Amino acid sequence: xLAVIKSxxxxxxxxxxxxIEVDVQSGIPGxxxxxxxxxxxxxxxxxxxxxxxxxxxxxxxxKVTVNLAPADTEKNGSAFDLxxxxxxxxxxxxxxxxxxxxxxxxxxxxxxxxxxxxxxILPLLISALMAGHxxxxxxxxxxxxxSYILGAEVYALQTLSEVCSFLGGILDSKPVEHxxxxxxxxxxxxxxxxxxxxxxNAAKRALExxxxxxxxxxxxxxxxxxxxxxxxxxxxxxxxxxxEEAIETTKIHSVAGCTDSEQGVITLRPFRTPHHxxxxxxxxxxxxxxxxxxxSLAHNGVLFLDEMPxxxxxxxxxxxxxxxxxxxxxxxxxxxxxxxxxxxLIASMNPCPxxxxxxxxKECTCTPLEKRRYKSRISGPLLDRIDIYADVDGVDYSDxxxxxxxxxxxxxxxxxxxxxxxxxxxFAGTLTHTNARxxxxxxxxxxxxxxxxxxxxxxxxxxxxxxxxxxxxIIKTARTIADLRGGAEICETDIAEAIQYRVRExxx
Amino acid sequence: MNGKLGALVxxxxxxxxATQKMQRLLAIAGDADIRRQFxxxxxxxxxxxxxxxxxxxxxxxxxxxxxxxxxxxxARAGIRTISYADEEYPALLKEIPLPPLLLYCKGDISLMxxxxxxxxxSRDPSRYGLEVTELFSKTLAKCGLTIVSGLARGIDSTAHRxxxxxxxxxxxxxxxxxxxxxxxxxxxxxKKIEKDGLLISEYGPGVPASNFQFPERxxxxxxxxxxxxVTEAGQKSGSLHTANNxxxxxxxLYVVPCNITSSRGFGSNMLIKKMPHCAVFSPDDVAERLGIxxxxxxxxxxxxxxxxxxxxxxxxxxELNFExxxxxxxxxxSELNATLTKLELFGIIKKLDNNYYGV
Ligand SMILES: Nc1ncnc2c1ncn2[C@@H]1O[C@H](COP(=O)(O)OP(=O)(O)OP(=O)(O)O)[C@@H](O)[C@H]1O
Ligand SMILES: [Mg+2]
Ligand SMILES: [Zn+2]
Numbered sequence: 049x050l051a052v053i054k055s056x057x058x059x060x061x062x063x064x065x066x067x068i069e070v071d072v073q074s075g076i077p078g079x080x081x082x083x084x085x086x087x088x089x090x091x092x093x094x095x096x097x098x099x100x101x102x103x104x105x106x107x108x109x110x111k112v113t114v115n116l117a118p119a120d121t122e123k124n125g126s127a128f129d130l131x132x133x134x135x136x137x138x139x140x141x142x143x144x145x146x147x148x149x150x151x152x153x154x155x156x157x158x159x160x161x162x163x164x165x166x167x168x169i170l171p172l173l174i175s176a177l178m179a180g181h182x183x184x185x186x187x188x189x190x191x192x193x194x195s196y197i198l199g200a201e202v203y204a205l206q207t208l209s210e211v212c213s214f215l216g217g218i219l220d221s222k223p224v225e226h227x228x229x230x231x232x233x234x235x236x237x238x239x240x241x242x243x244x245x246x247x248x249n250a251a252k253r254a255l256e257x258x259x260x261x262x263x264x265x266x267x268x269x270x271x272x273x274x275x276x277x278x279x280x281x282x283x284x285x286x287x288x289x290x291x292e293e294a295i296e297t298t299k300i301h302s303v304a305g306c307t308d309s310e311q312g313v314i315t316l317r318p319f320r321t322p323h324h325x326x327x328x329x330x331x332x333x334x335x336x337x338x339x340x341x342x343x344s345l346a347h348n349g350v351l352f353l354d355e356m357p358x359x360x361x362x363x364x365x366x367x368x369x370x371x372x373x374x375x376x377x378x379x380x381x382x383x384x385x386x387x388x389x390x391x392x393l394i395a396s397m398n399p400c401p402x403x404x405x406x407x408x409x410k411e412c413t414c415t416p417l418e419k420r421r422y423k424s425r426i427s428g429p430l431l432d433r434i435d436i437y438a439d440v441d442g443v444d445y446s447d448x449x450x451x452x453x454x455x456x457x458x459x460x461x462x463x464x465x466x467x468x469x470x471x472x473x474x475f476a477g478t479l480t481h482t483n484a485r486x487x488x489x490x491x492x493x494x495x496x497x498x499x500x501x502x503x504x505x506x507x508x509x510x511x512x513x514x515x516x517x518x519x520x521x522i523i524k525t526a527r528t529i530a531d532l533r534g535g536a537e538i539c540e541t542d543i544a545e546a547i548q549y550r551v552r553e554x555x556x
Numbered sequence: 557m558n559g560k561l562g563a564l565v566x567x568x569x570x571x572x573x574a575t576q577k578m579q580r581l582l583a584i585a586g587d588a589d590i591r592r593q594f595x596x597x598x599x600x601x602x603x604x605x606x607x608x609x610x611x612x613x614x615x616x617x618x619x620x621x622x623x624x625x626x627x628x629x630x631a632r633a634g635i636r637t638i639s640y641a642d643e644e645y646p647a648l649l650k651e652i653p654l655p656p657l658l659l660y661c662k663g664d665i666s667l668m669x670x671x672x673x674x675x676x677x678s679r680d681p682s683r684y685g686l687e688v689t690e691l692f693s694k695t696l697a698k699c700g701l702t703i704v705s706g707l708a709r710g711i712d713s714t715a716h717r718x719x720x721x722x723x724x725x726x727x728x729x730x731x732x733x734x735x736x737x738x739x740x741x742x743x744x745x746x747k748k749i750e751k752d753g754l755l756i757s758e759y760g761p762g763v764p765a766s767n768f769q770f771p772e773r774x775x776x777x778x779x780x781x782x783x784x785x786v787t788e789a790g791q792k793s794g795s796l797h798t799a800n801n802x803x804x805x806x807x808x809l810y811v812v813p814c815n816i817t818s819s820r821g822f823g824s825n826m827l828i829k830k831m832p833h834c835a836v837f838s839p840d841d842v843a844e845r846l847g848i849x850x851x852x853x854x855x856x857x858x859x860x861x862x863x864x865x866x867x868x869x870x871x872x873x874x875e876l877n878f879e880x881x882x883x884x885x886x887x888x889x890s891e892l893n894a895t896l897t898k899l900e901l902f903g904i905i906k907k908l909d910n911n912y913y914g915v
Pocket of ligand 1: 246269270271277354443
């Protein structure tokens with residue numbers, strides 16, 4: 049007899065429907081899975097057999113054929129275990145099949161018949177809901193994540209026998225209660241606050257401007273100056289994630305399998321710090337399961353490259369597409385997958401390989417050649433996409449001990465949110481969201497310079513040997529500074545301040 | 557064609573002889589035109605330098621076409637050749653032992669007639685060394701002195717650059733062929749000096765840089781100059797060699813004292829220990845010893861407000877970092893940034909590494 053179960057599979061951060069057809073015939077016993085199953089699905093056979101036996105059902109030796117339709121896309125993961133088992137039980141008439149067509153079933157099985165959590169529940173259910181499906185059977189451990197989807201009737205069950213009793217109408221289970229998204233405005237849950245950082249007012253101001261205008265930032269300073277600490281504060285001054293942003297972020301983390309069952313939806317902006325030895329695949333995504341990489345996990349948050357010159361130039365090169373487009377394309381044998389990758393880049397570096405060039409405490413021991421090599425590693429296309437450059441020097445011990453705590457993150461965040469609002473209005477109806485992403489035409493339109501500003505830029509151009517790109521970075525930054533003070537026009541002090549954060553690449 | 561110059565270009569470019577060998581050959585020839593009368597000199601040359609050398613010279617001595625082609629080549633590359641007998645040849649340079657007989661030049665050769673001062677130092681200087689170099693080079697260039705150096709990394713490049721930035725003149729003496737840019741990343745500076753200054757070398761086009769040539773080059777730097785200033789030299793810096801040349805050639809030597817806790821200034825300080833009278837503490841010290849009036853910066857026309865005055869005065873006392881300036885001025889971070897830029901743009905203060913500022 050033939051049973052058909054509805055399930056969903058992942059492609060990128062979207063789900064697509066897969067019909068699981070289980071045909072059970074008498075004949076030479078066997079268990080075949082067709083329809084381009086990946087190796088993890090081929091192994092489903094063994095898990096399904098044990099789970100069924102250990103749930104006190106009968107795994108009768110039959111000729112079983114499982115087809116995963118559409119048959120022409122390669123499928124991976126273990127989320128089909130449960131639908132295959134249910135299909136077998138229906139095909140062998142051990143459970144009634146009347147209710148089956150109403151549900152989308154997703155879940156992995158353990159050998160003892162338990163239903164295990166799977167990756168990507170959120171994107172799978174959202175796609176299915178949009179395709180018109182209403183009722184879902186998912187693993188109990190995925191309940192929290194699924195509960196945020198409004199309009200879905202989600203049954204989160206713990207074992208194969210529970211699923212069968214439920215489908216047979218014997219077990220009366222309630223759908224998962226809907227959770228409201230709340231980002232707890234006003235509460236800083238990042239475990240660090242800008243007021244923890246003593247001194248460093250130049251760098252803090254740089255962070256504020258960078259976050260307000262979505263500018264990428266490079267911090268340069270000796271070891272222990274507090275660069276990492278400052279970078280960690282960035283999410284605390286970013287606006288709270290909207291529900292849409294939270295869902296999108298959770299989708300990516302869910303697909304990557306790094307959400308946990310307690311958490312449900314990710315409400316904190318990600319802060320990702322891939323090590324400089326990280327492989328290309330872990331950075332951009334891909335690999336056998338086409339998992340999203342660090343650039344996507346940092347979506348809506350911060351990608352922090354500590355010691356940027358240590359990264360391989362190949363790795364840095366791959367950041368260009370996401371920095372430009374906000375997404376990354378991962379090419380696989382059979383298809384091309386796109387993952388969102390809209391992050392703010394924060395990079396840190398030492399002034400030289402030993403870290404103490406220009407320091408007042410310790411003498412630099414690097415040769416000129418070493419210094420030039422080190423600096424040349426970050427030049428080029430990536431530096432062009434970094435608007436703000438901040439020198440960070442260590443703080444005196446006395447300041448560390450007694451320094452007056454500066455503003456806290458909430459105060460700065462309020463200004464950032466105001467500046468972001470101004471930008472939303474400015475760019476309404478365009479694809480641009482922040483000043484950092486302005487096109488040349490938009491710079492012309494929104495950054496008209498008074499004659500005084502113009503002259504200032506001109507003097508700076510000569511004096512600091514700026515490039516044309518350097519000038520447009522300064523103007524974009526000045527636009528953000530003006531937005532932070534609520535000014536409609538860019539004024540001279542805005543330009544002047546922006547010039548302090550110029551990338552000092554060409555100055556000797 | 558053109559007697560002495562022709563003979564030198566023939567010996568240097570076609571026969572491949574360096575200055576010392578050319579000197580000996582000219583001594584043999586005495587007053588005679590060595591090229592025209594070579595057949596009569598052949599026997600003595602063969603006796604002194606071997607018959608291979610003499611044979612090669614014999615073959616080419618009257619080949620006018622070969623020589624003309626060499627001159628054409630130089631002319632097309634924009635290279636001037638000046639022999640020690642030409643009137644453009646700098647008088648001071650003639651006084652040194654073994655002066656170069658033939659100079660290859662690119663740029664403004666009249667600079668060799670101006671008063672010159674050499675500024676040299678290590679290729680791996682400290683920030684202090686670079687600052688000192690910039691200060692002395694700029695000020696002395698503004699006093700009308702031509703700054704002579706060797707276009708090496710570090711102090712040399714900074715000396716050239718500062719002179720040009722101050723609107724002054726500079727001569728770079730190369731330790732490789734006149735058309736070779738070494739180190740290669742000095743290409744922009746090389747071009748600028750060619751345009752606004754003068755490049756000279758004892759070596760013709762195509763001669764690669766090599767270690768024995770740099771000391772030879774150093775004698776020309778000091779030879780062109782009335783005095784040589786060492787701004788920062790480590791224990792083994794090549795600039796110490798130039799300093800010794802200067803003393804041997806009877807030129808003035810000036811040395812800027814360096815940080816005694818830093819190895820980068822060890823050589824400089826040792827020079828001062830040996831010759832305390834060499835120490836100079838400001839560009840004016842150098843100008844005074846050369847008998848010229850020091851240069852005074854015209855007072856900036858810019859009006860500074862109270863806070864700006866305070867800031868500039870504070871920086872005049874010591875280099876301060878951003879935090880210290882916040883405290884000093886009482887400004888917020890944003891206003892301080894804007895103020896710093898303004899003062900920086902007018903050349904009153906300077907942004908240093910690690911968030912420090914100085915005047
Ligand atoms: N301004 C500061 N206020 C308070 N604590 C600070 C400050 N600067 C540094 N620290 C302390 O010093 C530690 C080291 O700082 P951090 O790791 O951020 O330095 P870093 O610049 O990233 O150094 P490295 O180059 O070695 O990575 C921090 O964990 C923090 O405890
Ligand atoms: Mg760090
Ligand atoms: Zn170093």
